[in-house]
Amino acid sequence: MSAPMISLDSLAPASSMDAMLAKATSGGCSSSSCGSSAKPEDMDTAIWEKIKDHPCYSEEAHHYFARMHVAVAPACNIQCNYCNRKYDCANESRPGVVSEKLTPDQARRKVIAVANEVPQLSVLGIAGPGDACYDWRKTKATFEEVSRDIPDIKLCISTNGLALPDHVDELVEMNVDHVTITINMVDPEIGTKIYPWIFYRNRRYTGLEASRILHERQMLGLEMLTARGILTKINSVMIPGVNDEHLLEVNKWVKERGAFLHNVMPLISDPAHGTHFGLTGQRGPKAMELKALQDKLEGGAKLMRHCRQCRADAVGLLGEDRGQEFTLDQIPDEVAYDPAGRETYREVVARERGDHAAAKQAAVNTVKETEAAGSLLVAVATKGGGRINEHFGHAREFQVYEASPKGIVFVGHRKVEQYCMGGFGEDATLDGVIEALEGIDVVLCAKIGDCPSDSLAAAGIRATDAYGFDYIEAAIGALYAAEFGLELLAESA
Ligand code: CLF
Ligand code: SF4
Numbered sequence: 001m002s003a004p005m006i007s008l009d010s011l012a013p014a015s016s017m018d019a020m021l022a023k024a025t026s027g028g029c030s031s032s033s034c035g036s037s038a039k040p041e042d043m044d045t046a047i048w049e050k051i052k053d054h055p056c057y058s059e060e061a062h063h064y065f066a067r068m069h070v071a072v073a074p075a076c077n078i079q080c081n082y083c084n085r086k087y088d089c090a091n092e093s094r095p096g097v098v099s100e101k102l103t104p105d106q107a108r109r110k111v112i113a114v115a116n117e118v119p120q121l122s123v124l125g126i127a128g129p130g131d132a133c134y135d136w137r138k139t140k141a142t143f144e145e146v147s148r149d150i151p152d153i154k155l156c157i158s159t160n161g162l163a164l165p166d167h168v169d170e171l172v173e174m175n176v177d178h179v180t181i182t183i184n185m186v187d188p189e190i191g192t193k194i195y196p197w198i199f200y201r202n203r204r205y206t207g208l209e210a211s212r213i214l215h216e217r218q219m220l221g222l223e224m225l226t227a228r229g230i231l232t233k234i235n236s237v238m239i240p241g242v243n244d245e246h247l248l249e250v251n252k253w254v255k256e257r258g259a260f261l262h263n264v265m266p267l268i269s270d271p272a273h274g275t276h277f278g279l280t281g282q283r284g285p286k287a288m289e290l291k292a293l294q295d296k297l298e299g300g301a302k303l304m305r306h307c308r309q310c311r312a313d314a315v316g317l318l319g320e321d322r323g324q325e326f327t328l329d330q331i332p333d334e335v336a337y338d339p340a341g342r343e344t345y346r347e348v349v350a351r352e353r354g355d356h357a358a359a360k361q362a363a364v365n366t367v368k369e370t371e372a373a374g375s376l377l378v379a380v381a382t383k384g385g386g387r388i389n390e391h392f393g394h395a396r397e398f399q400v401y402e403a404s405p406k407g408i409v410f411v412g413h414r415k416v417e418q419y420c421m422g423g424f425g426e427d428a429t430l431d432g433v434i435e436a437l438e439g440i441d442v443v444l445c446a447k448i449g450d451c452p453s454d455s456l457a458a459a460g461i462r463a464t465d466a467y468g469f470d471y472i473e474a475a476i477g478a479l480y481a482a483e484f485g486l487e488l489l490a491e492s493a
Helices: 017-025 045-051 104-117 136-149 164-173 207-227 247-256 287-297 340-369 427-436 450-458 472-483
Strands: 066-069 121-126 154-159 178-182 197-200 203-206 231-238 261-266 376-380 397-404 407-415 442-444 462-464
Touching: 045 231, 066 104, 104 121, 104 136, 104 340, 121 136, 136 154, 136 164, 164 178, 164 207, 178 207, 197 207, 203 207, 207 231, 231 247, 231 287, 247 261, 247 287, 261 287, 287 407, 340 407, 340 472, 376 472, 397 472, 407 472, 427 450, 442 472, 450 462
Parallel strands: 066 121, 121 154, 154 178, 178 231, 231 261, 376 442, 442 462
Antiparallel strands: 197 203, 376 397, 397 407
């Protein structure tokens, strides 16, 4: 199989089309033959136009495009048992203190600075650290200010839904066409185990009444958004023993009300975060428990499986966080938007993703044609661009794909501590990486040494760098065909 050596990640700093194309075509790329559209055949064109550059709403887009969050909305109107207000909103973030809360003008300057430096940027999201709809004045001002300078940036919000119905008309006016609602229950009895109180119409409610109001407002908000053609994503936090099985019911309800995606995220629970669940010993699900629930949900509302539970001030591709490069002290008082980098990047991506789509389709066909009965769980080290382009020891996460007679699908990711620092690997870190790769059959990466490869093998996980820089699905297709009899699997490194 040919292995064109492109990393779109490496294209990012190049500012001209010529420079980006020169990098893209080095190593034997054949991209010029392909069209710019990778639209799935079964998707409506209008919907594809809305999601094709949104890294959360399209799994395919998340290989190419970045989002940034601005932490302009610190106030919240409910209490979730998995949240400590000193930390990011768990609607959209892993627990970790937001570095800086921003005013709308500071947010505007930060977005422009990021857009000038990160050509992958396509979406501006407001995901707290409180609730974007409750802290509405600042959310609205931020969107209005940024849209004036960067009219083509997509606007996206995340909310608990309580205040959402009050702002749907303004969301339409502002052209916000992606809204996430966190819905953890459709049975208020279960809600009492997750929400101790809400604050609604100047009154505090507790117990069953609080959960009933929240539930009704969430359903109303979802129905209003669907009626206006805004794409909705439902986030649900999977809390073992509380709402895990109940999320099957949630999935049915939100599908009936027009949700575009359902994103089931694992509870992150740690006593150090100071949350009710953390302090009372409520555990989060293991990776394979999450996958089992997601597998059960297949066939209902379409699932998002590539969520990274971002911080409320995250910047970059979903698997990375470049927030520390854009703290306020590094941003000038006056900053002007230069669209050249983003425009050029999009042109290069349009060509690259056409090639990627063709390679993916060929690989899926290969897998289906083998008529094998088995499945393979494959963990991939990647820096983006849809390719196997990260060294095993440098990976901070692995993307997980399942190959089976149904095709090749992205089924999740596993976060790990970087194993190799400054040329040396720590055994203890490697043990943690191997633990995180529980259930994985094969690891694909751009490079791996004998030591980690042997340790993985001892744990029953094969690893190879034989497909380095290939498209992910193309490599998995070849691997699957080899596994089930067509060719011998490439030798481990
Ligand atoms: Fe941000 Fe959320 Fe918009 Fe994406 S994140 S507001 S929809 S731009 Fe995305 Fe991050 Fe998951 Fe959220 S990976 S936590 S789903
Ligand atoms: Fe925390 Fe978000 Fe829940 Fe509010 S909605 S309590 S900020 S997790």
